[in-house]
Amino acid sequence: MNDARPAALQSAVHAQALTKRYGDVLAVDNLELEIPAGQFFGLLGPNGSGKTTTIHMLSTLIRPSAGSAAVAGYDIRTEPIAVRASIGLVFQDSALDRTLSVAENLRFAGLLHNLTPALIEQRSGELLELFGLNDKQHRPVGSLSGGMRRALDIVRGVIHHPRILFLDEPTIGLDLPNRRKIWRFIERLRANTGMTVLLTTHYLEEADACDQVAFIYSGRIVQRGTPRAMVDALGRHIIEIEASDLSPLIESLKPRLGPALKEGDLAMFRYALEDLAPIAALQTELGPRVDALRIRRPNLNDVFLWVNSLQTKK
Amino acid sequence: MMLRPIYAVLEREVVRMFRQRTRLVSAMVRPLIWLFVIGAGFGTVLARANGVDYQQFLAPGVLGMTALFGAMLAALTLVYDKESGVMRMLIIAPFAHYWIIIAKTLSAALAGMVQALLLLVILAVLGYLDWKMSFALLALGIVMAALSCAGIGILVAAFTRTLDNFAAIMNFVIFPVFFLSGALYPIANLPALLKLVAMVNPFTYAVDLLKHAMLAPLTQSGTSELSVAVDFIVTAAFTVLAVIVASWRFSREQGYEPLIHILTGKRG
Numbered sequence: 360m361n362d363a364r365p366a367a368l369q370s371a372v373h374a375q376a377l378t379k380r381y382g383d384v385l386a387v388d389n390l391e392l393e394i395p396a397g398q399f400f401g402l403l404g405p406n407g408s409g410k411t412t413t414i415h416m417l418s419t420l421i422r423p424s425a426g427s428a429a430v431a432g433y434d435i436r437t438e439p440i441a442v443r444a445s446i447g448l449v450f451q452d453s454a455l456d457r458t459l460s461v462a463e464n465l466r467f468a469g470l471l472h473n474l475t476p477a478l479i480e481q482r483s484g485e486l487l488e489l490f491g492l493n494d495k496q497h498r499p500v501g502s503l504s505g506g507m508r509r510a511l512d513i514v515r516g517v518i519h520h521p522r523i524l525f526l527d528e529p530t531i532g533l534d535l536p537n538r539r540k541i542w543r544f545i546e547r548l549r550a551n552t553g554m555t556v557l558l559t560t561h562y563l564e565e566a567d568a569c570d571q572v573a574f575i576y577s578g579r580i581v582q583r584g585t586p587r588a589m590v591d592a593l594g595r596h597i598i599e600i601e602a603s604d605l606s607p608l609i610e611s612l613k614p615r616l617g618p619a620l621k622e623g624d625l626a627m628f629r630y631a632l633e634d635l636a637p638i639a640a641l642q643t644e645l646g647p648r649v650d651a652l653r654i655r656r657p658n659l660n661d662v663f664l665w666v667n668s669l670q671t672k673k
Numbered sequence: 674m675m676l677r678p679i680y681a682v683l684e685r686e687v688v689r690m691f692r693q694r695t696r697l698v699s700a701m702v703r704p705l706i707w708l709f710v711i712g713a714g715f716g717t718v719l720a721r722a723n724g725v726d727y728q729q730f731l732a733p734g735v736l737g738m739t740a741l742f743g744a745m746l747a748a749l750t751l752v753y754d755k756e757s758g759v760m761r762m763l764i765i766a767p768f769a770h771y772w773i774i775i776a777k778t779l780s781a782a783l784a785g786m787v788q789a790l791l792l793l794v795i796l797a798v799l800g801y802l803d804w805k806m807s808f809a810l811l812a813l814g815i816v817m818a819a820l821s822c823a824g825i826g827i828l829v830a831a832f833t834r835t836l837d838n839f840a841a842i843m844n845f846v847i848f849p850v851f852f853l854s855g856a857l858y859p860i861a862n863l864p865a866l867l868k869l870v871a872m873v874n875p876f877t878y879a880v881d882l883l884k885h886a887m888l889a890p891l892t893q894s895g896t897s898e899l900s901v902a903v904d905f906i907v908t909a910a911f912t913v914l915a916v917i918v919a920s921w922r923f924s925r926e927q928g929y930e931p932l933i934h935i936l937t938g939k940r941g
Contacts, residue, residue, distance in 0.1 A: 420764060444767035454761035458689055470681030471766040473674065515762070 371396045371523045371555035372417060376426035379412050379578075386412040388578035389426065394557060394571075396522075399549060401566035401586075402559045403659075404575035405667060410559040411451065413575070414525050417557075418448050431522050444472070447521035449513050451528045457501035461492065461511055464500055465518055472519035479518065486514040489551070490544045506537030510544055517548065523555040524548075530562060538562065563659040574663065576670040586659050593657045593665060594629035598638060601625050601651040608648065615641075620668055624650070627661070678768060679776045686747055686780035690787065700743055700788050701795060704735040708801070723892040732801070733814075733883035734856025739792045740818040741825075741876060744785030745847055748826025751777050752833050771920035778820075778827045778916050785819030803891060810886035810901065817908040818879035824915030825850060825875065831919035831926075850876045855884070861898055875911040878904040 374392040378385070387409040394400045402410050415421045417430050419439035428435045431445035455464050462483060469479035487493040490510045500508060509529065517524060529545070530538040542565060549556060558569070566572050566586060573583035582589065598616065601624050602608055609619045609626050615637075616628040630638065635654060642652050690697060708731055716727040751774075754760040763773045796802045829846055853870045854860075854877040860868055871877050882904040884897045897904075 418765065440767050440769065443765060448761075448765045450758070450761050452758050452761075454758050454765075456685070456759045456762075457757070458692065459685065463685075463688065467681050467685055468762055470677045470684075471762060473677045473767075475677075 369396065370394060370429075371398070372400075372428065372430055372557060374413075374417070374426065374428035377413070377416060377423050377428050378425040379409075379416060379421065380424040385578050387416065387423075390575075390578065390580060392428075392573070392580070394555060396555055397553050398570045399556045399568065400558065401569035401572035402557060402575055403561065403563060403566055403572055403663060404559075405561065408575045409578035410575055411527055412578075414448070414527050414557070414559060417442075418446055418525055419443055444519075445522050447516035447519065447524040449516040449524070449526050449529055451531055453508055453512050455500045455508060455512055455515060458499065460497050460499050461487070461503070462496045464511065464515060468515045469518045474519060482518055482520070483514075486518065489547055490514050491540070504537075506533055506540060509533060509537070509541055513541070513544065513548075517552075517554070520552065521554065523557065526556060526558045528559055528561070530560065530565065538565070542568070561663075563663050567659055572659070574666045576666065581670055582662075582666055586662075589662045590657050590659060593661055594631045595633050595656075596630040596635070596638075596654050597657045597661055598628040598630050599625060599651075599653040599655065600628070600645075600649050602649045608645075612641075620664055627664075629657070629665070630654075675768060675772055678766060678772065679779060682763075682773075682776035683780045683783055686750070686784055687787070689750075690747070690784055696746070697788070697791075700739065700746075701792060703742065704739045704792055705795070707738065708732065708735045708796075725888055725891055729803070729888065729891070731857070732796070733887045734854075734880050736789055736792060736815070736887075737818050737854075737856055737876065737880040737883050738851055740785040740789040740815060740879070741822045741851060742785075742847065743788035744781045744819050744822035745826040745829075747784035748777060748781035748823050748830050749833070749836065749839070749842070750781075751827065751830035752836050756835060770924050774827060774831065774916055774920040774923050777830075778823045778912070778919075781823035781826050782816075782819040785822055786815055789815045789819065803887070805890045806887045807885070807890060810882070810889075813905065814879065814882040814886045817882055817905060818876075820912045821875045821879050821908040821915075822850075824912040827919045828915045831922040850874060853877075854880050855898065856880045859898060875908055878907040878911075882908070 370393055372392055372394040374390055377387055377390040377392070379387040390409070390413060392413075402413065404410050412421070416423045417428055417435060419435050419442050422436070430442045433441040433445065435442050456467065459467065465483040466476070466479050469482070470476075474482070483496075484493065487496065490513065492507060492510060492514070495503065495507065500511065503511065513526070513529065526545070530541050533541065545556065546568070548554070558566070560566055569586060571583065572586055572589070573580045575581070600608070603624060605621060605624060605626050609621065612619070612628065616630065619626040619628050638654060645652070708728065712728040712731040719727045722730070754763065764770060793802065825846070829842060833842065853867060854874050855871065856876070860871045860877060863871060878899065881897050881899045882901065885901050885904070889897060
């Protein structure tokens with residue numbers, strides 16, 4: 360099916376001015392996206408920012424209102440079947456049939472992708488092994504735990520060896536140990552197959568492993584880059600101050616520390632210098648006016664919070 | 674190219690049918706109650722007509738009823754698939770979405786055929802089958818009954834959003850289709866309005882075809898009211914039309930996106 364295309368694709372996803380309008384609401388607004396083949400790409404943003412709509416347009420399940428996109432080199436408008444043959448999609452909610460067994464679900468998915476029964480059996484074996492489910496082949500899906508079902512849903516999404524895998528909030532609703540497990544599976548899968556992965560999530564610590572991330576807000580990409588570069592751009596440290604009467608404090612510190620991000624009794628400042636002596640001095644100076652003062656390294660969560668706060672102010 | 678995906682849908686239907694034993698048992702008990710309770714009961718007050726008693730007259734209608742319920746309920750799993758999310762596996766697969774409707778129609782027809790054949794086996798074991806019937810016509814009758822009933826079912830399923838109104842579907846679709854056909858009484862004797870309804874009901878033609886197969890060899894004049902050719906053409910044309918309309922509706926639903934919203938809970 361993919362024979363007509365060059366084996367080594369330059370870009371797995373290339374979207375230009377991709378737009379989706381629902382009545383007056385712009386769900387996705389002139390989105391530009393370029394994902395090189397083989398990359399692990401994270402599309403991050405708050406609920407309702409357009410992540411899922413973007414994934415559904417790229418996987419040809421909904422039609423864009425304007426703009427264009429090529430996925431695996433195929434046009435999502437004119438070659439939807441070739442696009443769907445090249446991608447795997449794991450939805451936020453399960454696509455599995457709970458009345459069928461693990462093996463029967465994979466057989467169903469494989470046959471829908473025109474795989475031979477022998478090939479389905481071979482790949483099911485390999486993938487279930489990789490995802491730690493090989494002893495569950497004949498269990499009904501309804502009897503699996505939430506974490507196992509999620510893992511199986513991913514196996515279901517890659518049984519046809521897609522070149523690009525879309526993961527829409529793959530760890531939503533899972534507890535921490537299960538989220539970690541899912542991430543290990545995805546890492547192994549990428550190591551084994553080299554497939555391009557486009558992921559949406561709002562558990563940002565998970566996106567740290569991405570080669571590149573983009574923050575989406577109100578249907579527009581507001582910032583993109585490697586997680587490291589984005590975190591570094593934020594500053595060397597985050598200064599957290601806890602106090603009962605924060606607002607005047609934030610105003611008084613603004614000339615020295617810049618604007619703050621306020622969350623309840625907590626204010627967060629970006630601090631660009633490695634030298635912490637001024638902060639120690641500040642702590643002495645503030646004394647009993649603050650309940651706590653903490654210094655820590657920034658992470659992707661901070662980038663997310665700052666990006667969001669800048670967008671909300673607009 | 675499409676054989677394996679269609680086979681996948683058929684296989685899933687058969688696996689689920691035999692796994693849901695109560696559904697299968699009730700699919701067998703329902704026609705037997707009609708035949709042995711209603712058939713025997715009314716048989717005591719109704720005269721033999723054209724050389725067959727009422728129970729014999731009822732046999733093709735009850736066989737058709739088995740195909741009707743089997744195919745209808747299987748076609749309605751299209752709605753179950755939308756609700757449970759299994760539809761996601763189908764819409765993301767690499768083929769045009771009208772194939773989902775075609776495959777679902779075929780799998781519903783298969784369910785109807787399998788259940789009609791099971792009933793035939795039960796009737797044969799109980800000694801209620803007259804071996805003088807025409808087996809070629811019987812095979813054609815079962816196939817056309819299953820296909821046209823699958824057509825009715827897929828049409829209803831394509832326009833139905835949730836199985837919450839399943840009782841309404843039973844009351845306003847399945848029962849009228851059964852009652853307003855020639856399954857229980859000859860349509861010639863019906864009042865004009867009911868007769869008109871029966872004549873636009875594709876199930877009437879499917880049952881008539883089964884009467885050709887099962888009753889014609891037993892009687893001189895037969896109990897069928899239409900010709901085999903008319904029965905075949907009407908049931909075939911209806912099935913094709915139903916698949917086209919259901920496909921149109923299903924892909925339109927895709928285009929306007931309510932389906933994908935149901936499947937994704939309108940998030941993100």
